[in-house]
Amino acid sequence: MANSENLKRTEKLQLMLDEEELKAIDDWRFENRMPTRAAAIRELLRRGLISDPHFSDPETEDASTRDFGVVDEKVRATRGDDNS
Numbered sequence: 001m002a003n004s005e006n007l008k009r010t011e012k013l014q015l016m017l018d019e020e021e022l023k024a025i026d027d028w029r030f031e032n033r034m035p036t037r038a039a040a041i042r043e044l045l046r047r048g049l050i051s052d053p054h055f056s057d058p059e060t061e062d063a064s065t066r067d068f069g070v071v072d073e074k075v076r077a078t079r080g081d082d083n084s
Contacts, residue, residue, distance in 0.1 A: 015041075021070035 017025070029040035058068070 017070060024071050 025040060025044070026037065028034075028044065029037060032040070032043075034040040034043060
């Protein structure tokens with residue numbers, strides 16, 4: 001864990017999520033007792049970056065930002081959340 005005394009965050013990141021994506025992050029946050037939503041997102045990003053070699057590269061040719069989401073379409077379908 002980073003030493004908070006030496007940590008200076010100067011950059012702000014704006015991210016738009018739908019209700020389901022935000023719920024998934026908040027659920028994970030509370031299950032893991034994270035102090036803030038921002039801390040949870042940072043931890044999820046850290047874990048994703050560490051595990052990157054275990055995943056195939058995303059298909060980015062002709063992709064738009066809507067092609068990338070927090071909640072996988074397979075997960076939505078199994079939960080009955082697929083609105084497509």
